[in-house]
Amino acid sequence: YHMQVSRQDVLDVTMCPSQHEMPHFSKFSFTPRNILLKESPCFVLKMMQDLGFIDTFRIKQDILVRFILYVRKGYRDVPYHNWSHAFSVAHFAYLALKNFELVEKGYFTQLEALAYFISCLCHDIDHRGTTNSFQQQSNSVLASLYSSEGSVMERHHLSQTICTLNTEGCNFLESLSKDDYVKCLDLIKDMILATDLASHYKIHSRQLTLAQEGYDKTQPEHRYYLASLLMTCADLSDQTKDWAETKKVAQLIYAEFFAQGDLEKKMGKTPANMMDREKASIPDHQLEFLTQCCICIFRILATIFPHAKVLVDAIKQNILCWESSKRIFEKFKLEGKTSYEVLVSEE
Ligand SMILES: Cc1nc2ccc(C(=O)NCC(C)C)cc2n2c(-c3cc(OC(C)(C)C)ccc3Cl)nnc12
Numbered sequence: 001y002h003m004q005v006s007r008q009d010v011l012d013v014t015m016c017p018s019q020h021e022m023p024h025f026s027k028f029s030f031t032p033r034n035i036l037l038k039e040s041p042c043f044v045l046k047m048m049q050d051l052g053f054i055d056t057f058r059i060k061q062d063i064l065v066r067f068i069l070y071v072r073k074g075y076r077d078v079p080y081h082n083w084s085h086a087f088s089v090a091h092f093a094y095l096a097l098k099n100f101e102l103v104e105k106g107y108f109t110q111l112e113a114l115a116y117f118i119s120c121l122c123h124d125i126d127h128r129g130t131t132n133s134f135q136q137q138s139n140s141v142l143a144s145l146y147s148s149e150g151s152v153m154e155r156h157h158l159s160q161t162i163c164t165l166n167t168e169g170c171n172f173l174e175s176l177s178k179d180d181y182v183k184c185l186d187l188i189k190d191m192i193l194a195t196d197l198a199s200h201y202k203i204h205s206r207q208l209t210l211a212q213e214g215y216d217k218t219q220p221e222h223r224y225y226l227a228s229l230l231m232t233c234a235d236l237s238d239q240t241k242d243w244a245e246t247k248k249v250a251q252l253i254y255a256e257f258f259a260q261g262d263l264e265k266k267m268g269k270t271p272a273n274m275m276d277r278e279k280a281s282i283p284d285h286q287l288e289f290l291t292q293c294c295i296c297i298f299r300i301l302a303t304i305f306p307h308a309k310v311l312v313d314a315i316k317q318n319i320l321c322w323e324s325s326k327r328i329f330e331k332f333k334l335e336g337k338t339s340y341e342v343l344v345s346e347e
């Protein structure tokens with residue numbers, strides 16, 4: 001359901017601190033989740049201006065602002081997969097474009113850069129806080145729509161993105177040439193579908209070999225895998241920030257996972273351990289996720305972009321913090337506390 005975005009809403013978006021007052025805004029250590037939510041649409045606009053998209057594609061500001069506000073409205077109030085996740089993922093895209101000089105060095109064309117930034121902003125639109133497998137289990141409407149092709153949620157996020165573009169007064173891409181418009185939507189499709197965990201595992205080994213063989217910008221296959229890798233890195237970028245941030249994000253993720261587990265119990269189903277607030281061991285599960293999934297992805301990124309080494313180091317630091325916090329979790333477990341209670345109480 002789309003409440004109208006008022007003219008005043010569109011005008012309000014032009015007020016937020018300039019980046020000059022926030023010198024570390026374009027550093028990897030910056031934590032976008034600390035930006036005031038009411039100022040976030042304005043920061044999206046500023047990032048797009050700074051990346052040169054407005055000038056290169058002659059984007060009309062009021063149409064772009066309306067699009068951003070509708071995208072924000074398209075996100076639900078769930079613990080993790082909400083607008084602040086979308087904003088932080090888009091901020092990482094901004095950091096990658098600037099710090100790796102993706103366009104300047106020919107890894108991305110300006111159009112691919114625009115598609116990357118917009119895909120990050122829109123990649124989880126209308127997420128319900130439940131996983132793809134939950135869609136199948138619960139025979140949700142989305143499963144009936146998309147389960148034959150897989151990536152159920154991601155296909156829905158893509159469809160919501162297109163619908164938002166087609167909403168009256170929101171299609172800021174209309175100023176693109178016909179070819180660029182078609183190409184941009186094609187890129188957005190590939191990029192949003194790349195954020196499905198399942199499809200990530202399918203292409204992970206291929207990404208590893210091509211990074212080791214030497215990334216070749218002239219090969220379309222290489223460009224596709226780099227775009228997928230950059231989407232996954234952006235989606236996981238919370239894990240490259242400091243420990244305080246990582247702990248806060250874990251609380252949000254498990255609030256969402258356990259809410260799904262509670263729902264599955266009500267449906268008479270047995271949730272996976274990591275979805276069960278009584279059984280989950282958060283430090284162990286996070287260590288597994290960081291060491292088996294997260295750090296591997298950022299290591300591939302660092303083979304292509306040496307600057308990304310700081311991101312791998314940040315994840316290593318968080319792994320150490322989860323290791324040392326394990327003892328605290330074990331101690332409280334003996335006193336009958338669940339690991340979620342420890343996570344949210346631990347200061
Ligand atoms: C801190 C952190 N822990 C996680 C622990 C487990 C899982 C998980 O999905 N386990 C599989 C089960 C559910 C079938 C994901 C986690 N996770 C993600 C994440 C990444 C995603 O997809 C990409 C980006 C492609 C990996 C998609 C969705 C999510 Cl929530 N983001 N942060 C996290």
Ligand SMILES: [Mg+2]
Pocket residue numbers: 123124153195196
């Ligand atoms: Mg997603």
Ligand SMILES: [Zn+2]
Pocket residue numbers: 085089123124195235
């Ligand atoms: Zn996401």
